[in-house]
Amino acid sequence: MLDDDEVPQLLDASSSSPPALVQADENDSPPELIASAGFSLPDRSSDKVAATATRDVGDRPKVPLTLLTGYLGAGKSTLLEYILTAQHGYKIAVCMNDFGDTTDIEAKALTLSDPSSSTTSTSMLSLPNGCLCCSFKDMGIAAIEEMVANAPGGVDWVMVELTGVADPGPIIRSFWANEEMGDLVLDGVVCVVDSRNILKQLSEVRPKGEINEAQKQVACADVILLNKLDLVTTEQLRDVEHRVRSINPTLRIHHTTRSRMPLEGMFNLRAFSDPTALASTSTNHDHDHDHVHQHQHQHQHEDICDDPTHSHSHSDSDGPTEPHYNGITTALIPLPRLSSTQYTNLNEFLESVIWAEKYPANPSSTSTTETPPATSKAPEILRTKGYIRLDDGREYVLQGVADLFELCELPTDTKARRGAKVNAGAGDLQKEPELEGKVVFIGRGVDHEIKDRLLKYIDAT
Protein backbone atom coordinates (compact mmCIF):
# COMPACT_ATOMS: atom_id res chain seq x y z
CA MET A 1 0.00 0.00 0.00
CA LEU A 2 1.23 3.47 -0.82
CA ASP A 3 1.96 6.13 1.72
CA ASP A 4 -0.05 9.29 1.42
CA ASP A 5 2.74 11.29 -0.16
CA GLU A 6 4.01 8.53 -2.41
CA VAL A 7 3.47 8.96 -6.15
CA PRO A 8 1.40 6.04 -7.39
CA GLN A 9 2.89 3.82 -10.02
CA LEU A 10 1.19 4.14 -13.38
CA LEU A 11 -0.26 0.99 -14.75
CA ASP A 12 -0.89 0.15 -18.34
CA ALA A 13 -1.11 -2.96 -20.40
CA SER A 14 2.62 -2.97 -21.09
CA SER A 15 3.61 -2.55 -17.47
CA SER A 16 6.15 -5.10 -16.39
CA SER A 17 4.71 -5.19 -12.91
CA PRO A 18 0.99 -5.82 -12.86
CA PRO A 19 -0.68 -5.63 -9.49
CA ALA A 20 0.07 -8.70 -7.43
CA LEU A 21 -3.60 -9.53 -7.36
CA VAL A 22 -3.84 -10.19 -11.06
CA GLN A 23 -1.90 -12.81 -12.92
CA ALA A 24 -2.53 -11.72 -16.47
CA ASP A 25 -1.19 -13.96 -19.21
CA GLU A 26 0.70 -11.76 -21.67
CA ASN A 27 -0.19 -14.05 -24.56
CA ASP A 28 -3.89 -13.74 -24.03
CA SER A 29 -5.53 -11.23 -26.27
CA PRO A 30 -8.52 -9.37 -24.88
CA PRO A 31 -11.70 -11.24 -25.78
CA GLU A 32 -14.42 -9.61 -27.75
CA LEU A 33 -17.12 -8.10 -25.66
CA ILE A 34 -19.82 -10.65 -26.13
CA ALA A 35 -22.00 -11.99 -23.38
CA SER A 36 -21.29 -15.52 -22.31
CA ALA A 37 -24.13 -18.00 -22.52
CA GLY A 38 -26.81 -17.42 -19.95
CA PHE A 39 -25.27 -14.20 -18.76
CA SER A 40 -26.37 -11.03 -20.41
CA LEU A 41 -24.75 -7.65 -20.48
CA PRO A 42 -26.48 -4.89 -18.57
CA ASP A 43 -29.75 -3.72 -19.97
CA ARG A 44 -28.61 -0.23 -20.81
CA SER A 45 -32.05 0.98 -21.75
CA SER A 46 -33.40 -0.08 -18.37
CA ASP A 47 -30.57 1.62 -16.55
CA LYS A 48 -31.31 4.77 -18.42
CA VAL A 49 -34.93 4.59 -17.39
CA ALA A 50 -33.93 4.09 -13.78
CA ALA A 51 -31.34 6.81 -13.94
CA THR A 52 -33.70 9.48 -15.19
CA ALA A 53 -35.10 9.76 -11.70
CA THR A 54 -31.97 11.55 -10.59
CA ARG A 55 -30.29 13.05 -13.64
CA ASP A 56 -30.50 13.07 -17.36
CA VAL A 57 -27.61 12.98 -19.79
CA GLY A 58 -29.59 13.03 -22.97
CA ASP A 59 -29.49 9.88 -25.06
CA ARG A 60 -26.27 8.49 -23.68
CA PRO A 61 -26.66 5.44 -21.45
CA LYS A 62 -25.17 5.72 -18.01
CA VAL A 63 -22.48 3.36 -16.76
CA PRO A 64 -23.57 1.69 -13.51
CA LEU A 65 -21.19 1.81 -10.57
CA THR A 66 -21.07 -0.61 -7.64
CA LEU A 67 -19.43 0.21 -4.33
CA LEU A 68 -17.74 -2.68 -2.51
CA THR A 69 -17.36 -2.56 1.23
CA GLY A 70 -16.59 -4.98 4.04
CA TYR A 71 -14.42 -5.51 7.07
CA LEU A 72 -10.72 -6.36 6.92
CA GLY A 73 -10.15 -9.88 5.65
CA ALA A 74 -13.76 -10.51 4.66
CA GLY A 75 -12.98 -11.49 1.08
CA LYS A 76 -13.22 -8.27 -0.95
CA SER A 77 -9.91 -8.79 -2.75
CA THR A 78 -10.89 -12.38 -3.42
CA LEU A 79 -14.07 -11.13 -5.09
CA LEU A 80 -12.19 -8.54 -7.13
CA GLU A 81 -9.64 -11.13 -8.20
CA TYR A 82 -12.49 -13.26 -9.47
CA ILE A 83 -14.04 -10.33 -11.32
CA LEU A 84 -10.73 -9.35 -12.87
CA THR A 85 -9.85 -12.81 -14.11
CA ALA A 86 -13.07 -14.72 -14.80
CA GLN A 87 -14.62 -14.96 -18.26
CA HIS A 88 -17.93 -13.38 -17.34
CA GLY A 89 -18.53 -11.33 -20.44
CA TYR A 90 -18.61 -7.92 -18.80
CA LYS A 91 -16.07 -5.21 -19.37
CA ILE A 92 -15.57 -3.98 -15.85
CA ALA A 93 -13.41 -1.20 -14.52
CA VAL A 94 -12.27 -2.01 -11.00
CA CYS A 95 -10.84 0.70 -8.76
CA MET A 96 -9.06 -0.79 -5.79
CA ASN A 97 -7.36 0.33 -2.66
CA ASP A 98 -8.46 2.96 -0.24
CA PHE A 99 -10.92 4.92 -2.25
CA GLY A 100 -11.28 8.20 -0.51
CA ASP A 101 -11.60 9.19 3.06
CA THR A 102 -14.84 10.36 4.53
CA THR A 103 -13.59 13.82 5.28
CA ASP A 104 -12.11 15.20 2.08
CA ILE A 105 -13.44 13.14 -0.77
CA GLU A 106 -14.47 16.22 -2.72
CA ALA A 107 -11.05 17.78 -2.34
CA LYS A 108 -9.51 14.63 -3.71
CA ALA A 109 -11.94 14.59 -6.59
CA LEU A 110 -11.02 18.12 -7.46
CA THR A 111 -7.31 17.47 -7.20
CA LEU A 112 -7.47 14.50 -9.48
CA SER A 113 -9.60 16.26 -12.04
CA ASP A 114 -6.82 18.82 -12.52
CA PRO A 115 -6.13 18.80 -16.30
CA SER A 116 -2.39 18.97 -15.65
CA SER A 117 -2.57 15.59 -13.94
CA SER A 118 -1.65 12.74 -16.23
CA THR A 119 -2.89 10.09 -13.87
CA THR A 120 -6.49 9.65 -14.81
CA SER A 121 -6.27 8.34 -18.34
CA THR A 122 -3.17 6.21 -17.98
CA SER A 123 -3.97 4.39 -14.81
CA MET A 124 -5.73 1.38 -16.26
CA LEU A 125 -4.38 -2.08 -16.74
CA SER A 126 -6.17 -3.90 -19.54
CA LEU A 127 -6.77 -7.50 -18.61
CA PRO A 128 -7.27 -10.48 -20.89
CA ASN A 129 -10.93 -10.89 -19.94
CA GLY A 130 -11.71 -7.31 -20.95
CA CYS A 131 -11.64 -5.87 -17.45
CA LEU A 132 -9.75 -2.76 -16.55
CA CYS A 133 -7.91 -2.59 -13.27
CA CYS A 134 -6.93 0.54 -11.47
CA SER A 135 -5.01 0.41 -8.22
CA PHE A 136 -4.63 4.08 -7.54
CA LYS A 137 -5.07 5.26 -4.07
CA ASP A 138 -7.50 8.09 -3.33
CA MET A 139 -9.08 8.29 -6.72
CA GLY A 140 -11.76 10.95 -6.90
CA ILE A 141 -15.17 10.60 -8.47
CA ALA A 142 -14.32 13.01 -11.26
CA ALA A 143 -11.19 11.02 -12.03
CA ILE A 144 -13.12 7.77 -12.27
CA GLU A 145 -15.69 9.39 -14.51
CA GLU A 146 -12.98 10.74 -16.79
CA MET A 147 -11.16 7.43 -16.83
CA VAL A 148 -14.30 5.55 -17.79
CA ALA A 149 -15.16 8.11 -20.45
CA ASN A 150 -11.71 7.67 -21.99
CA ALA A 151 -11.52 3.89 -21.73
CA PRO A 152 -11.06 2.42 -25.20
CA GLY A 153 -14.19 0.57 -26.22
CA GLY A 154 -16.15 1.86 -23.25
CA VAL A 155 -16.91 0.17 -19.96
CA ASP A 156 -19.98 -1.84 -18.96
CA TRP A 157 -19.59 -1.51 -15.25
CA VAL A 158 -17.46 0.21 -12.63
CA MET A 159 -16.64 -1.34 -9.29
CA VAL A 160 -15.02 0.76 -6.56
CA GLU A 161 -13.60 -0.85 -3.44
CA LEU A 162 -13.90 1.13 -0.24
CA THR A 163 -11.05 -0.29 1.78
CA GLY A 164 -10.35 0.88 5.29
CA VAL A 165 -13.25 3.29 5.27
CA ALA A 166 -14.61 3.65 8.78
CA ASP A 167 -17.93 5.11 7.72
CA PRO A 168 -19.14 4.30 4.20
CA GLY A 169 -22.22 6.54 4.50
CA PRO A 170 -20.71 9.85 3.42
CA ILE A 171 -18.86 8.22 0.52
CA ILE A 172 -21.98 6.43 -0.67
CA ARG A 173 -23.81 9.74 -0.46
CA SER A 174 -21.08 11.38 -2.57
CA PHE A 175 -21.42 8.76 -5.29
CA TRP A 176 -25.17 8.98 -5.19
CA ALA A 177 -25.53 12.75 -5.35
CA ASN A 178 -22.50 14.24 -7.05
CA GLU A 179 -22.45 16.43 -10.11
CA GLU A 180 -19.12 14.93 -11.11
CA MET A 181 -20.65 11.49 -11.57
CA GLY A 182 -21.43 12.56 -15.12
CA ASP A 183 -22.26 9.43 -17.08
CA LEU A 184 -21.89 7.18 -14.04
CA VAL A 185 -24.83 6.16 -11.89
CA LEU A 186 -24.65 4.42 -8.53
CA ASP A 187 -26.26 1.00 -8.89
CA GLY A 188 -25.82 -0.31 -5.36
CA VAL A 189 -23.58 -1.17 -2.45
CA VAL A 190 -22.19 -4.69 -1.99
CA CYS A 191 -20.77 -5.78 1.36
CA VAL A 192 -18.65 -8.90 1.92
CA VAL A 193 -18.54 -10.34 5.43
CA ASP A 194 -16.47 -13.04 7.04
CA SER A 195 -19.23 -15.31 8.36
CA ARG A 196 -16.92 -16.80 10.96
CA ASN A 197 -16.02 -13.48 12.56
CA ILE A 198 -18.82 -11.07 11.73
CA LEU A 199 -20.80 -11.51 14.96
CA LYS A 200 -17.73 -10.60 16.97
CA GLN A 201 -17.01 -7.66 14.66
CA LEU A 202 -20.56 -6.38 14.93
CA SER A 203 -20.31 -6.49 18.73
CA GLU A 204 -17.04 -4.61 19.09
CA VAL A 205 -17.49 -1.62 21.33
CA ARG A 206 -16.12 1.71 20.17
CA PRO A 207 -15.16 4.67 22.34
CA LYS A 208 -17.87 7.19 23.20
CA GLY A 209 -20.63 4.86 22.07
CA GLU A 210 -19.69 5.19 18.39
CA ILE A 211 -21.29 2.67 16.05
CA ASN A 212 -18.62 0.30 14.85
CA GLU A 213 -17.61 0.05 11.19
CA ALA A 214 -18.97 -3.44 10.63
CA GLN A 215 -22.47 -2.34 11.63
CA LYS A 216 -22.32 0.71 9.39
CA GLN A 217 -21.19 -1.41 6.46
CA VAL A 218 -24.08 -3.83 6.90
CA ALA A 219 -26.53 -0.97 7.42
CA CYS A 220 -25.52 0.78 4.20
CA ALA A 221 -25.38 -2.30 1.95
CA ASP A 222 -27.95 -3.43 -0.60
CA VAL A 223 -26.40 -6.86 -1.16
CA ILE A 224 -24.38 -8.85 1.33
CA LEU A 225 -22.13 -11.82 0.69
CA LEU A 226 -21.99 -14.06 3.75
CA ASN A 227 -18.59 -15.39 2.79
CA LYS A 228 -16.32 -18.17 4.09
CA LEU A 229 -19.09 -20.71 4.34
CA ASP A 230 -16.49 -23.42 4.63
CA LEU A 231 -15.54 -22.07 8.06
CA VAL A 232 -18.96 -22.03 9.74
CA THR A 233 -21.60 -24.50 10.76
CA THR A 234 -25.19 -24.37 9.62
CA GLU A 235 -26.21 -22.98 12.99
CA GLN A 236 -23.54 -20.29 12.94
CA LEU A 237 -24.53 -19.20 9.46
CA ARG A 238 -28.16 -19.00 10.47
CA ASP A 239 -27.25 -16.79 13.41
CA VAL A 240 -25.19 -14.54 11.17
CA GLU A 241 -28.03 -14.17 8.70
CA HIS A 242 -30.42 -13.53 11.54
CA ARG A 243 -28.20 -10.79 12.93
CA VAL A 244 -27.45 -8.96 9.67
CA ARG A 245 -31.13 -8.94 8.80
CA SER A 246 -31.89 -7.45 12.19
CA ILE A 247 -29.64 -4.54 11.24
CA ASN A 248 -30.82 -4.22 7.65
CA PRO A 249 -34.00 -6.03 6.60
CA THR A 250 -33.72 -4.82 3.01
CA LEU A 251 -30.55 -6.82 2.30
CA ARG A 252 -30.34 -9.35 -0.48
CA ILE A 253 -28.21 -12.11 0.98
CA HIS A 254 -25.86 -14.46 -0.84
CA HIS A 255 -24.02 -17.34 0.79
CA THR A 256 -20.57 -17.67 -0.75
CA THR A 257 -17.28 -19.45 -0.50
CA ARG A 258 -14.25 -17.52 -1.77
CA SER A 259 -16.67 -14.74 -2.71
CA ARG A 260 -17.84 -16.73 -5.72
CA MET A 261 -21.27 -15.87 -7.04
CA PRO A 262 -22.86 -15.04 -10.37
CA LEU A 263 -22.17 -11.38 -11.01
CA GLU A 264 -25.78 -10.80 -11.97
CA GLY A 265 -26.59 -11.24 -8.27
CA MET A 266 -24.74 -8.06 -7.43
CA PHE A 267 -25.21 -6.07 -10.63
CA ASN A 268 -28.31 -4.33 -11.98
CA LEU A 269 -29.60 -3.75 -8.46
CA ARG A 270 -30.89 -0.24 -9.25
CA ALA A 271 -30.96 0.07 -5.49
CA PHE A 272 -31.19 3.85 -5.65
CA SER A 273 -34.06 4.08 -8.09
CA ASP A 274 -36.14 0.93 -8.31
CA PRO A 275 -38.93 0.23 -5.79
CA THR A 276 -38.83 -3.48 -6.53
CA ALA A 277 -35.28 -3.53 -5.15
CA LEU A 278 -36.84 -2.82 -1.77
CA ALA A 279 -39.61 -5.36 -2.22
CA SER A 280 -37.45 -8.37 -2.94
CA THR A 281 -35.32 -9.27 0.03
CA SER A 282 -34.20 -12.84 -0.20
CA THR A 283 -31.41 -15.30 0.39
CA ASN A 284 -29.46 -16.97 -2.37
CA HIS A 285 -27.08 -19.84 -2.09
CA ASP A 286 -24.17 -19.45 -4.45
CA HIS A 287 -22.04 -22.27 -3.19
CA ASP A 288 -21.82 -25.75 -4.58
CA HIS A 289 -22.53 -27.85 -1.54
CA ASP A 290 -25.49 -28.24 0.73
CA HIS A 291 -23.85 -26.72 3.73
CA VAL A 292 -26.97 -24.86 4.71
CA HIS A 293 -30.57 -25.46 3.95
CA GLN A 294 -32.78 -22.68 2.69
CA HIS A 295 -33.58 -20.25 5.44
CA GLN A 296 -36.01 -17.52 4.52
CA HIS A 297 -35.86 -15.33 7.52
CA GLN A 298 -39.04 -13.79 8.82
CA HIS A 299 -37.51 -10.48 9.81
CA GLN A 300 -38.43 -9.02 6.50
CA HIS A 301 -42.09 -9.29 7.48
CA GLU A 302 -41.76 -7.59 10.81
CA ASP A 303 -42.29 -3.93 11.41
CA ILE A 304 -39.46 -3.33 13.80
CA CYS A 305 -36.45 -5.37 14.74
CA ASP A 306 -34.92 -3.28 17.41
CA ASP A 307 -33.48 -5.73 19.82
CA PRO A 308 -30.57 -8.08 19.14
CA THR A 309 -31.75 -10.26 21.99
CA HIS A 310 -34.94 -10.91 20.02
CA SER A 311 -37.33 -10.34 22.85
CA HIS A 312 -40.06 -9.68 20.31
CA SER A 313 -42.17 -12.39 18.78
CA HIS A 314 -40.22 -14.22 16.15
CA SER A 315 -40.61 -17.36 14.13
CA ASP A 316 -37.09 -18.44 15.04
CA SER A 317 -37.51 -18.97 18.71
CA ASP A 318 -34.07 -20.50 18.90
CA GLY A 319 -32.44 -17.40 17.45
CA PRO A 320 -29.15 -16.07 18.69
CA THR A 321 -28.72 -14.46 22.03
CA GLU A 322 -26.28 -11.62 21.95
CA PRO A 323 -25.37 -8.91 24.39
CA HIS A 324 -27.54 -5.84 24.10
CA TYR A 325 -25.20 -3.13 22.90
CA ASN A 326 -25.52 0.31 21.48
CA GLY A 327 -26.08 -0.53 17.87
CA ILE A 328 -28.05 -0.02 14.71
CA THR A 329 -31.71 -0.94 14.62
CA THR A 330 -34.34 -0.76 11.97
CA ALA A 331 -38.01 0.05 11.41
CA LEU A 332 -40.08 -1.11 8.47
CA ILE A 333 -43.30 0.90 8.30
CA PRO A 334 -46.05 -0.21 5.90
CA LEU A 335 -47.91 2.70 4.31
CA PRO A 336 -51.36 2.80 2.73
CA ARG A 337 -52.00 4.83 -0.39
CA LEU A 338 -51.48 8.47 0.59
CA SER A 339 -53.44 11.59 -0.27
CA SER A 340 -51.52 14.65 -1.47
CA THR A 341 -51.77 16.12 2.02
CA GLN A 342 -50.44 12.96 3.61
CA TYR A 343 -47.58 12.93 1.11
CA THR A 344 -46.70 16.53 2.01
CA ASN A 345 -46.78 15.58 5.68
CA LEU A 346 -44.52 12.61 5.02
CA ASN A 347 -42.04 14.90 3.31
CA GLU A 348 -42.09 17.27 6.29
CA PHE A 349 -41.57 14.41 8.70
CA LEU A 350 -38.57 13.15 6.74
CA GLU A 351 -37.04 16.62 6.58
CA SER A 352 -37.31 17.03 10.30
CA VAL A 353 -36.07 13.56 11.24
CA ILE A 354 -33.33 13.13 8.64
CA TRP A 355 -32.05 16.67 8.39
CA ALA A 356 -32.53 17.91 11.93
CA GLU A 357 -32.67 14.63 13.89
CA LYS A 358 -35.80 15.93 15.59
CA TYR A 359 -39.37 14.77 15.56
CA PRO A 360 -41.73 17.46 14.27
CA ALA A 361 -44.72 18.56 16.30
CA ASN A 362 -47.99 17.19 15.06
CA PRO A 363 -49.26 19.95 12.74
CA SER A 364 -52.91 19.36 13.49
CA SER A 365 -52.80 19.21 17.21
CA THR A 366 -50.58 22.02 18.39
CA SER A 367 -53.34 23.26 20.66
CA THR A 368 -54.21 19.93 22.26
CA THR A 369 -52.72 18.24 25.25
CA GLU A 370 -51.74 15.25 23.10
CA THR A 371 -49.13 17.26 21.25
CA PRO A 372 -45.75 15.53 21.32
CA PRO A 373 -42.78 17.70 22.22
CA ALA A 374 -41.93 19.85 19.22
CA THR A 375 -38.25 19.12 19.23
CA SER A 376 -37.75 15.73 20.84
CA LYS A 377 -34.68 13.94 19.57
CA ALA A 378 -35.13 11.55 16.68
CA PRO A 379 -32.83 8.61 15.92
CA GLU A 380 -29.64 9.08 13.91
CA ILE A 381 -30.63 7.72 10.51
CA LEU A 382 -27.95 6.07 8.38
CA ARG A 383 -30.08 4.74 5.56
CA THR A 384 -33.65 5.35 4.44
CA LYS A 385 -35.55 3.51 1.75
CA GLY A 386 -39.15 3.54 0.73
CA TYR A 387 -41.83 3.14 -1.86
CA ILE A 388 -44.80 5.49 -1.64
CA ARG A 389 -48.06 5.23 -3.55
CA LEU A 390 -50.55 8.08 -3.80
CA ASP A 391 -54.25 7.62 -4.26
CA ASP A 392 -54.05 9.60 -7.53
CA GLY A 393 -51.76 6.93 -9.02
CA ARG A 394 -48.42 8.64 -8.52
CA GLU A 395 -45.59 6.51 -7.16
CA TYR A 396 -42.39 7.65 -5.47
CA VAL A 397 -39.14 6.00 -4.52
CA LEU A 398 -37.57 7.24 -1.31
CA GLN A 399 -33.82 7.01 -0.93
CA GLY A 400 -31.70 8.41 1.84
CA VAL A 401 -28.09 8.08 2.92
CA ALA A 402 -27.05 9.78 6.15
CA ASP A 403 -28.64 13.27 6.24
CA LEU A 404 -29.57 13.36 2.57
CA PHE A 405 -32.80 12.02 1.11
CA GLU A 406 -34.85 12.37 -2.03
CA LEU A 407 -38.30 11.37 -3.16
CA CYS A 408 -38.35 10.65 -6.88
CA GLU A 409 -41.54 10.16 -8.80
CA LEU A 410 -41.45 7.04 -10.91
CA PRO A 411 -41.65 7.70 -14.64
CA THR A 412 -44.73 6.23 -16.29
CA ASP A 413 -42.71 3.82 -18.41
CA THR A 414 -41.09 2.38 -15.29
CA LYS A 415 -44.51 1.70 -13.83
CA ALA A 416 -45.59 0.06 -17.05
CA ARG A 417 -42.49 -2.10 -17.13
CA ARG A 418 -43.20 -3.29 -13.65
CA GLY A 419 -46.94 -3.63 -14.08
CA ALA A 420 -46.79 -6.36 -16.64
CA LYS A 421 -44.06 -8.73 -17.67
CA VAL A 422 -43.91 -11.12 -20.51
CA ASN A 423 -44.00 -14.76 -19.62
CA ALA A 424 -41.61 -15.97 -22.26
CA GLY A 425 -42.65 -19.62 -21.98
CA ALA A 426 -46.36 -19.10 -22.39
CA GLY A 427 -46.11 -15.90 -24.39
CA ASP A 428 -48.83 -14.25 -22.35
CA LEU A 429 -48.74 -11.30 -20.00
CA GLN A 430 -48.45 -11.88 -16.29
CA LYS A 431 -49.37 -9.21 -13.81
CA GLU A 432 -46.81 -8.77 -11.08
CA PRO A 433 -48.14 -8.53 -7.54
CA GLU A 434 -48.84 -4.98 -6.49
CA LEU A 435 -46.11 -3.41 -4.39
CA GLU A 436 -47.01 -2.31 -0.91
CA GLY A 437 -46.08 1.18 0.21
CA LYS A 438 -43.45 1.24 2.93
CA VAL A 439 -40.70 3.26 4.53
CA VAL A 440 -37.61 1.70 6.08
CA PHE A 441 -35.39 3.55 8.55
CA ILE A 442 -32.01 2.10 9.53
CA GLY A 443 -30.06 3.90 12.20
CA ARG A 444 -29.08 4.30 15.79
CA GLY A 445 -31.97 4.42 18.24
CA VAL A 446 -34.66 3.47 15.72
CA ASP A 447 -37.61 2.00 17.61
CA HIS A 448 -41.39 1.87 17.65
CA GLU A 449 -41.59 5.57 18.35
CA ILE A 450 -40.57 6.53 14.83
CA LYS A 451 -43.33 4.37 13.41
CA ASP A 452 -45.97 5.72 15.78
CA ARG A 453 -44.97 9.30 15.14
CA LEU A 454 -44.76 8.93 11.37
CA LEU A 455 -48.20 7.36 11.08
CA LYS A 456 -49.70 10.00 13.36
CA TYR A 457 -47.96 12.82 11.50
CA ILE A 458 -49.04 11.84 8.01
CA ASP A 459 -52.67 11.63 9.17
CA ALA A 460 -52.65 15.17 10.51
CA THR A 461 -54.66 17.61 8.40
Ligand SMILES: Nc1nc2c(ncn2[C@@H]2O[C@H](COP(=O)(O)OP(=O)(O)OP(=O)(O)O)[C@@H](O)[C@H]2O)c(=O)[nH]1
Ligand atom coordinates in the same frame (compact mmCIF):
# COMPACT_ATOMS: atom_id res chain seq x y z
N1 LIG B 1 -11.40 -20.36 4.09
C1 LIG B 1 -11.73 -19.33 3.32
N2 LIG B 1 -10.86 -18.33 3.13
C2 LIG B 1 -11.22 -17.31 2.36
C3 LIG B 1 -12.49 -17.24 1.74
N3 LIG B 1 -12.55 -16.08 1.04
C4 LIG B 1 -11.39 -15.46 1.21
N4 LIG B 1 -10.57 -16.19 2.01
C5 LIG B 1 -9.24 -15.84 2.48
O1 LIG B 1 -9.34 -14.82 3.46
C6 LIG B 1 -8.21 -13.97 3.42
C7 LIG B 1 -8.67 -12.54 3.28
O2 LIG B 1 -9.31 -12.41 2.01
P1 LIG B 1 -9.24 -11.06 1.20
O3 LIG B 1 -9.96 -11.26 -0.07
O4 LIG B 1 -7.83 -10.58 1.10
O5 LIG B 1 -10.03 -10.10 2.17
P2 LIG B 1 -10.22 -8.52 2.05
O6 LIG B 1 -11.60 -8.22 2.46
O7 LIG B 1 -9.79 -8.03 0.73
O8 LIG B 1 -9.21 -8.03 3.16
P3 LIG B 1 -8.52 -6.58 3.34
O9 LIG B 1 -7.79 -6.29 2.07
O10 LIG B 1 -7.64 -6.78 4.52
O11 LIG B 1 -9.63 -5.64 3.62
C8 LIG B 1 -7.36 -14.45 2.25
O12 LIG B 1 -6.36 -15.28 2.75
C9 LIG B 1 -8.36 -15.27 1.41
O13 LIG B 1 -7.73 -16.27 0.66
C10 LIG B 1 -13.40 -18.33 1.95
O14 LIG B 1 -14.54 -18.36 1.47
N5 LIG B 1 -12.96 -19.33 2.75
